Amino acid sequence: MRFHLPILFGIASLAIAAPIKNSTDHRSLPDGLPTPSPSELEVIEENAHGTLPNGPPPPGISENGITNLKLVAFNELFEVAFFHELITNVTNQVLGYRFSSEDDYDFILNGLKVILAQEELHALDANNALSHFGIAPIEPCQYNFPVDNFNDAILLASTFTDVVLGTLQDVVERFAIGGDFALTREVSSIIGQEGEQQGWFRIMQGKVPSELPFLTTSDLNFAFTAIQSFTVPGTCPNINSIPLETFEPLNIITAPTAKTDHIKVSFYDRKDVEESTLWIVYINQQNLPIVEPLTVLSNEEHEIVAEALFPYEAHEMNGLTIAAVTTTEGPFPDASSVAKATVAGPGLIIIN
Secondary structure, eight states, X not given: OOOOSOOOOSOEEEOTTOOOXXXXXXXXXXXXXXXXXXXXXXXHHHHHTSOOOOSOOOSOOOHHXXXXXXXXXXXXXXXXXXXXHHHHHHHTTOTTSOOSOHHHHHHHHHHHHHHHHHHHHHHHHHHHHHHHTTOOOOOOOOEEOOOOSHHHHHHHHXXXXXXXXHHHHHHHHHHHXXXXXXXXXXXXXXXXXXXXXXXHHHHHTTSOSOOOXXXXXXXXXXXHHHHHTTBOTTOOTTGGGSOOOOOBOEEESSOOOSSSEEEEEEXXXXXXXXXXXXXEEEEETTSOOEEEEOEEEEEETTEEEEEEEEOHHHHTOOEEEEEEEXXXXXXXXXXXXXXXXXXXXXXXXXXX
């Protein structure tokens, strides 16, 4: 293997409300974003090894299609901020972001620069489409990233890329349902690009490049909530224009391993739900959501700590699993139906 840097192995779990370290104002993004000049755009496209699509935009768009574009722009601006900070730390050889080999340093830094430029084009593409339809583009926020070393940064990048890959499936379906067929091919091409970079992130963690035969699906509302765990409250200028729901955070206290076991979670006590009617729902791969009863262990200072079975072996629950707490056991036909019943989530679990 080419890499000499420390490699991450094993099982990862991201608790969405994890403690945050250090805040950096990313409302001023690199390369003139969110409104680069023509010369700045030319540099971005050169670094991205490609250009913005130049085909004619569709004559109209559905309301759900507008929501799709807003969520995509909101997510891509977050990713631009993340990779910009990661590149800055690697370039400046900040403690925790240093490599023993000059070859590794150059190879990784060059790869990250291409990814950053490609994410910049994704953000510009979504916001340009909004502008075309007379909708105000989404503006960047101030962000917090709970990492202080390269390995943790790659683990985080791999986790949110997993969520993006699931969310873009929902975007394509919503475009199709709304009749926005002209936008589905372009989003599908982004899914492929995100999958390529995800394979690179996984190799750097000592994992096989491809995670699952059918990647875990998601819902726009879960992604909207997850991204906000990295934004500083009150710093997103027009987040209220995105008509999606923000759920209470769901923390994975004890992450599962590759076996059937119980996990502990915690979430805010809303007072309007009965503890005896709580369930945890797992969304994994392209399978029907899995529902398990949730047993409350404690309820102190407005925080519920509960336990539930994680039935790994019965369902081969590898890759990304999205967990959500609901007040009903369903049945749930898909991820969107889970989101409609969610009181806390998403909790993100990755096995393999």
